[in-house]
Amino acid sequence: MKNLIVGQSGGPTAVINCSLYGVISEALAHKEEIDTVYGMINGIEGFLKDTILNITKDMSEETMEGLKITPGAYLGSCRYKLPEDLNDSVYPELFKKFEEYNIGYFFYIGGNDSMDTVSKLSRYASSIGSDIKVMGIPKTIDNDLVLTDHTPGFGSAAKYVASTVCEIGIDASVYDAKSVTIVEIMGRHAGWLTAASMLARKYEGDNPVLIYLPEVPFSTDKFIAQIEEALKERNNLIVCVSEGIQDKDGTFICEYASDAGVDSFGHKMLTGCGKYLENLVKEKLGIKVRSVELNVSQRCSTSCQSLTDAKEGEMAGRFGVTKALEGETGFMTAFVRSESETGAYQLSCTLEDVNEICNKEKTVPVNWITKDGSDLSDDFLAYALPLIQGSPKIPYKNGIPAYVYRK
């Protein structure tokens, strides 16, 4: 009987541990087919240093359950990229270790780069005739993986963005005076998460009134004109911008700041586009303006976890294990959306060739962005709304969620 090893890689999300839970609990349920379940500490990089956790032996029931509401990567992560050249000595080294630990199933939970690892390992396995099953489980708040309806991690991040932008709007509206609040949201190349700020609207015409994604060129002149126009009809304006917005020449707006600004040590000022645009609005319109960078909470908030997202993350892990046991290898669990007879959102899993997924990027369809480039159509709403539904029952300890951890 073979063993299974699972690792996490890349930036964490609010539900990457749900997928870990899915892989582990499905694997543990197949006692006739899988002997021991191992976890790589800090992904493939840690595995190369033999930092391994015996999950079967050392993970308590309580920790297992706690994984579902603990953000971050419980096993630790890495940003290690395997060499392109499959003749590199790291490959035999890795496969020797797989043999040592009697690994029959290798699972990697991650985004684009992690699928690259899955691709290389499965191709190398095939080239040496190894029967190890190498499988990828998707995760990324960026929602930028191709061949899947969406990715685990996006729903919770979107829910965080929607709730938080709505609350920022409520907070900004208490005074009877003109003001602009610019909210900078994660997403360097794909605007999915910034688009999710649309879900913050409580009624038609509500904030955020202006939303800018990296998928269409950003013009500072147009931006200022659109703000002036919007302020004619309202006092408090919330504007959401993706950190990756760029002008028609492909220059990131955040680079505008570093071109001129310097910090206290005389170094180029590294600042987000939100701060730059705040200064621009102050300069051009002389109005009360502030910027808010949503920052890491977007990918690690338990309080805003989407139950749909958490369950789908777990499902992706379970499905992968089932399929590996059927003999599949070199695949990623992908999501297929369908509708029930009553029109309700339904999701099922399928497998997609990991080689077709790694190193590609799925952006927001440009025809979902309104013509003036500052809003989304209802197509996006219909797409995203089901993904943020439901809230987990959170166990608390000392007033904060009972997160689990390795010490």
Next chain:
Amino acid sequence: MKNLIVGQSGGPTAVINCSLYGVISEALAHKEEIDTVYGMINGIEGFLKDTILNITKDMSEETMEGLKITPGAYLGSCRYKLPEDLNDSVYPELFKKFEEYNIGYFFYIGGNDSMDTVSKLSRYASSIGSDIKVMGIPKTIDNDLVLTDHTPGFGSAAKYVASTVCEIGIDASVYDAKSVTIVEIMGRHAGWLTAASMLARKYEGDNPVLIYLPEVPFSTDKFIAQIEEALKERNNLIVCVSEGIQDKDGTFICEYASDAGVDSFGHKMLTGCGKYLENLVKEKLGIKVRSVELNVSQRCSTSCQSLTDAKEGEMAGRFGVTKALEGETGFMTAFVRSESETGAYQLSCTLEDVNEICNKEKTVPVNWITKDGSDLSDDFLAYALPLIQGSPKIPYKNGIPAYVYRK
């Protein structure tokens, strides 16, 4: 029969609407003593412009209930300071309006400055022999009001800080590499909220390892030395700083940045101390460092609302109404902490003279701060832990909390 009017003032919190709910529902329950309940839109400033909501007539049950989970100030707020000179014409103007609306009870929910309004109005009322009852209900995330154990709003903000700092720590710990994360927390003069980051620790020695409050002088040299020392024992260091930390001469650390930095438009760079310290650590230690500014979510997060805080906010409002009906005026509802026979946290309300409260500031006792100035003693833990307990049952609409609003 007289009417009651209630307003909100100053910066909003996650539970200022709970106090509003408390005042309204207690007032509506006294149909034999109070005729109509009014709300000032945008505080006393709005009242002067006759922007008034007839709550008895126009607020639905559903909206009433929704107040309990809606952050921000439902009635809108203002930052209007009444003139020091009680002979100013604004006072007769206000009291004429009180007469017009047949106001017998005036309630103001707010912090320091709002209590100043309550003080002035009650003193003016007394000077002209008016029998209007003027009462203050406390609120501030800063927890800096004197003569009360704590203030409504602080518990929820503290819970947000504790959960979020814990999550930032989890997020930062996924990679096997040295890193420093500086978290900047609200509080210009009082460090209560920054101190609450101590509640993020899951076990002894857990992050945040270093916590700096404005109550003791901050030294950048000592800061760098303490970081170097802490990094000897751990990979990932979380440091929490109050926005208001200042050096021994009383200069705010955030001013250090504006002394040298300029933004893209050649203006003095207005940045927080977190960003400055991030640049300082990069400069001095050449280590991976980032800063996170927690920003407005600290005062408006529904998902991190403390149920204890919400209930106490409501209780403060109800108590004030009861006492005004008994004839009291010129007071603020204050909290008195006690212990049950089993040692459990208990809270009751009392009245304190608003003149003794306004324009004063309660800071963290210096003997609760450890000698090296970078941590808190267990006294703070015992004080703050009861205040963040419990989570409300949040109704959701379209995936986000069902906030209520005036359109």
